Amino acid sequence: MAGDIRSREDVERLVESFYAQATTDDTIGHLFTDVARVDFVRHLPLMYDFWETLLFGVRKYRGNAMRAHFDLNDKVPLVAEHFQRWLQIWEGTVDALFAGENAESAKEKARYIARSIQLRLSAATAARIDNAGTPVGIGTFPVRTPGGPAVVG
């Protein structure tokens, strides 16, 4: 039976195996390889730190996990389907390699973070539409003037 995620080496195995699948996936692969053109030599150690911090409570990752996704979302809007696939691959990878409390926690935390990234991105996208400077009455979006009725252009 598979053991739990217990060490940096385990985290490295998990993250590497995840990206081997994620980067060649039909639904999300292009986001890493063509859109973001991720430098994995730089990115992988950050992800090892990130998961060590989440799973073992050590202070290693000090980055801003949101920003990269805002940047990506500016290029290609990230939608529910992308997050579902990301999570499917993550959970499949965890289950293929590990079993135990930390393995469960890795899946649960990913689900929670995916949900919060998704919520914040959709709020940002909505704000961008509202603030696009479209003159009221012109354009394709319903524009609501402060205190006034919605105007459909």
Ligand code: HEM
């Ligand atoms: C649709 C799903 C997702 C896509 C397509 C995606 C893609 C990316 C990309 C392209 C980067 C930038 C890498 C770089 O060039 O440096 C990144 C960074 C990152 N992602 Fe995601 N991601 C997704 C979901 C998630 C989730 C659910 C988590 C957490 C559980 C996560 C955690 C991170 C972290 C920690 C970073 C590093 C930020 C830093 O530079 O400090 N991502 N992601």
